[in-house]
Amino acid sequence: MFVESVVRWLLWSFLLQFELEVFAGSCPLRCVCRSEAKEVICSGKHLNSVPEGFSSDARRLDLSYNKIKTVGRRQFHSLPQLQELDLSDNSISMIEVEAFQGLQSLRTLRIKNNRLKIIPVGVFSGLSSLRFLDLSQNEILVFLDYTFKEMVNLQKLEASENDLVFISQRAFFGLQNLQELNLDRSNLTSIPTEALSQLQNLARLRMLRLTISTLPNNAFRRLHRLRSLQIMNWPTLETIAGNSLNGLNLTSLVISSCNLSTVPYSALRNLVYLKILDLSYNPITVIQGNLLGDLIRLQEFHLAGGSLIRIEPAAFRGLPYFRMLNVTSNQLTTLEESAFHSVGNLQILRLDGNPLACDCRLLWVVRRRLRLNFDGHQPSCTSPDAVRRRVFREFSEKELPKLFTCRPARIMDRKPRDARVEEGSTVLLSCKAEGDPSPSITWISSHKNVVTSTGRIRVLANGTLEVRFAQVQDSGTYQCLASNAAGNESLSFGLYVKEVPRNRTGPSFYTEEGWGEPSNPKAANSSAQIAKPYPFDAKTLIIATTMGFLSFLSSVAICFVFMFFWSQSKGQIKHTATIDFVPRSSMGGGGGDGGDGGRFTMKLI
Ligand SMILES: *[C@@H]1O[C@H](CO)[C@@H](O)[C@H](O)[C@H]1NC(C)=O
Ligand SMILES: *[C@@H]1O[C@H](CO)[C@@H](O)[C@H](O)[C@H]1NC(C)=O
Ligand SMILES: *[C@@H]1O[C@H](CO)[C@@H](O)[C@H](O)[C@H]1NC(C)=O
Ligand SMILES: *[C@@H]1O[C@H](CO)[C@@H](O)[C@H](O)[C@H]1NC(C)=O
Ligand SMILES: *[C@@H]1O[C@H](CO)[C@@H](O)[C@H](O)[C@H]1NC(C)=O
Numbered sequence: 272m273f274v275e276s277v278v279r280w281l282l283w284s285f286l287l288q289f290e291l292e293v294f295a296g297s298c299p300l301r302c303v304c305r306s307e308a309k310e311v312i313c314s315g316k317h318l319n320s321v322p323e324g325f326s327s328d329a330r331r332l333d334l335s336y337n338k339i340k341t342v343g344r345r346q347f348h349s350l351p352q353l354q355e356l357d358l359s360d361n362s363i364s365m366i367e368v369e370a371f372q373g374l375q376s377l378r379t380l381r382i383k384n385n386r387l388k389i390i391p392v393g394v395f396s397g398l399s400s401l402r403f404l405d406l407s408q409n410e411i412l413v414f415l416d417y418t419f420k421e422m423v424n425l426q427k428l429e430a431s432e433n434d435l436v437f438i439s440q441r442a443f444f445g446l447q448n449l450q451e452l453n454l455d456r457s458n459l460t461s462i463p464t465e466a467l468s469q470l471q472n473l474a475r476l477r478m479l480r481l482t483i484s485t486l487p488n489n490a491f492r493r494l495h496r497l498r499s500l501q502i503m504n505w506p507t508l509e510t511i512a513g514n515s516l517n518g519l520n521l522t523s524l525v526i527s528s529c530n531l532s533t534v535p536y537s538a539l540r541n542l543v544y545l546k547i548l549d550l551s552y553n554p555i556t557v558i559q560g561n562l563l564g565d566l567i568r569l570q571e572f573h574l575a576g577g578s579l580i581r582i583e584p585a586a587f588r589g590l591p592y593f594r595m596l597n598v599t600s601n602q603l604t605t606l607e608e609s610a611f612h613s614v615g616n617l618q619i620l621r622l623d624g625n626p627l628a629c630d631c632r633l634l635w636v637v638r639r640r641l642r643l644n645f646d647g648h649q650p651s652c653t654s655p656d657a658v659r660r661r662v663f664r665e666f667s668e669k670e671l672p673k674l675f676t677c678r679p680a681r682i683m684d685r686k687p688r689d690a691r692v693e694e695g696s697t698v699l700l701s702c703k704a705e706g707d708p709s710p711s712i713t714w715i716s717s718h719k720n721v722v723t724s725t726g727r728i729r730v731l732a733n734g735t736l737e738v739r740f741a742q743v744q745d746s747g748t749y750q751c752l753a754s755n756a757a758g759n760e761s762l763s764f765g766l767y768v769k770e771v772p773r774n775r776t777g778p779s780f781y782t783e784e785g786w787g788e789p790s791n792p793k794a795a796n797s798s799a800q801i802a803k804p805y806p807f808d809a810k811t812l813i814i815a816t817t818m819g820f821l822s823f824l825s826s827v828a829i830c831f832v833f834m835f836f837w838s839q840s841k842g843q844i845k846h847t848a849t850i851d852f853v854p855r856s857s858m859g860g861g862g863g864d865g866g867d868g869g870r871f872t873m874k875l876i
């Protein structure tokens with residue numbers, strides 16, 4: 272037994288000696304040292320603390336997957352040539368000030384997945400050559416001022432998945448060469464604008480999974496070199512202020528999986544170098560026409576998985592380099608050629624996952640079905656029934672003229688319809704049209720303006736024109752225009768409003784509810800329908816009644832005050848007073864409670 276263990280010990284120390292000799296004289300216990308690569312690998316060795324006895328010419332030290340809890344002051348001072356240090360996946364909760372002092376060649380430092388809560392200022396002192404620092408998956412709460420002060424060469428800082436609630440204004444002071452910063456999954460509740468503004472060479476900023484609901488104006492000011500901004504998975508982000516991206520010169524912007532309901536046109540306006548815009552997974556319903564024209568270098572637009580129901584004509588007008596549109600998985604029924612500056616430049620189109628109506632509007636896509644790159648996902652038809660579920664590639668050239676067709680808009684019931692009404696009445700002019708796809712109806716007023724869906728004169732949802740409380744100046748010709756992708760048709764209506772001679776006792780006034788004075792429209796002479804406004808309303812009645820009641824109460828109150836002063840001035844104290852009053856006839860119910868109708872006795876104090 273004893274001999275055996277002595278032999279084993281000798282053998283072991285011999286091996287150890289051998290290793291030490293191979294690796295410039297020393298290798299820590301339980302570690303593997305590769306002299307030719309100048310590596311010391313102590314990964315997964317159940318170490319409770321940083322071992323000792325490193326060779327001074329080591330370039331790489333791997334201490335990951337151990338149980339190290341603290342890193343002491345000047346722990347690595349004997350390793351001036353070390354370039355890479357990995358402390359990931361330990362239980363480090365404490366790093367003393369100047370822990371890395373002396374590592375003047377260190378380029379990469381990984382402290383990922385530990386239990387750091389606080390990083391005292393000075394921990395990173397001496398790391399002037401560091402290029403990459405990984406602090407992700409710790410429990411860091413704040414970055415204090417000057418934490419990274421000496422890291423003038425740091426290029427990438429990975430700080431994701433911490434409990435960060437605050438980044439102090441000067442925390443990033445000194446990081447003059449930082450190019451990439453990742454701040455995913457932190458508990459920040461606002462953009463650390465001041466701190467970020469120190470990073471004048473930052474080119475890429477990524478912030479995933481934050482609970483911030485608004486991007487305020489000038490949120491990223493002074494980040495002049497920033498080229499790529501990624502904001503993803505902010506489920507509460509609803510507002511992007513118009514000047515929030517001011518000062519940025521981005522080439523790529525991602526704001527996806529947030530809660531935006533509109534494309535933030537005004538915030539995007541100044542990003543004239545933008546090439547890629549990704550707004551996927553936001554509940555955006557429309558891409559409006561002519562509002563992205565400032566992004567003259569835009570090449571790609573992604574809005575996958577949104578709530579798009581319409582891409583308006585000219586949506587991408589003015590974008591000569593536009594080559595990729597990704598609108599997979601939305602609610603689009605069509606995509607018209609007129610949305611683009613020139614479909615000739617379009618190379619990649621993701622249109623699958625939409626309830627497409629295969630009519631003449633999509634003919635341009637199906638004609639290019641062999642040339643366009645659908646990214647492996649062919650679009651397919653949802654309607655009409657004859658082609659339901661058929662994918663675009665399957666259609667033969669011969670079928671196309673019969674299948675992808677439209678019927679031009681046509682106004683039904685075209686007999687001339689003039690409406691003659693009296694002032695104050697309400698007129699409905701109906702205009703119905705048919706066609707495939709179903710036509711849209713526009714009304715042009717006698718002053719050549721397009722009538723909107725709000726106001727006294729408005730277009731109802733079913734295309735009917737409504738003129739409420741018609742006035743003489745409303746008279747004129749109104750034009751109904753029905754149009755769809757295949758054509759348009761228009762029809763004119765004359766409206767004649769006759770002045771009603773009035774017998775006024777007071778001035779009449781117009782309110783949203785109607786004329787303040789009774790008007791008496793006689794049956795109007797047309798197919799138009801008339802509604803009668805009412806003479807007066809409940810509100811007026813209530814006000815009138817209340818006024819009467821108040822004046823009654825105030826006369827009683829004045830009476831009381833008078834009696835009080837009278838009794839005082841007499842010098843003698845009168846303890847009771849009897850008050851008589853005559854209730855107003857309109858308020859008869861108010862005072863008639865006592866037996867004698869209008870009298871009660873009160874005590875004076
Ligand atoms: C940070 O957020 C996570 C998840 O929302 C939560 O569990 C944690 O307690 C928060 N930490 C702090 C310091 O607020
Ligand atoms: C997203 O916005 C809608 C309304 O705009 C709101 O009802 C919903 O609660 C928001 N979702 C989140 C996660 O804030
Ligand atoms: C904006 O970025 C582009 C390329 O990314 C660059 O050519 C241009 O000079 C920059 N403009 C400004 C004002 O920095
Ligand atoms: C389009 O968007 C989907 C969903 O985000 C994505 O998976 C796909 O890669 C995108 N296609 C292209 C060509 O970028
Ligand atoms: C259009 O709608 C209005 C009110 O919603 C209704 O009074 C009118 O009859 C409708 N017209 C037609 C032609 O359906």
Ligand SMILES: *[C@@H]1O[C@H](CO)[C@@H](O)[C@H](O)[C@H]1NC(C)=O
Nearest residue numbers: 752753754755757758759760
């Ligand atoms: C209506 O159609 C004509 C040609 O048929 C066209 O010139 C005109 O621009 C169209 N008008 C509208 C508003 O679509």
Ligand SMILES: *[C@@H]1O[C@H](CO)[C@@H](O)[C@H](O)[C@H]1NC(C)=O
Nearest residue numbers: 770771772773774775776791
């Ligand atoms: C006002 O009405 C009375 C009858 O109600 C009528 O005799 C009189 O001519 C009217 N005045 C005007 C100016 O219409």
Ligand SMILES: *[C@@H]1O[C@H](CO)[C@@H](O)[C@H](O)[C@H]1NC(C)=O
Nearest residue numbers: 689690691794795796797798
């Ligand atoms: C106006 O109505 C009257 C009866 O109410 C009718 O006799 C007359 O023909 C109508 N005039 C027009 C232009 O419709």
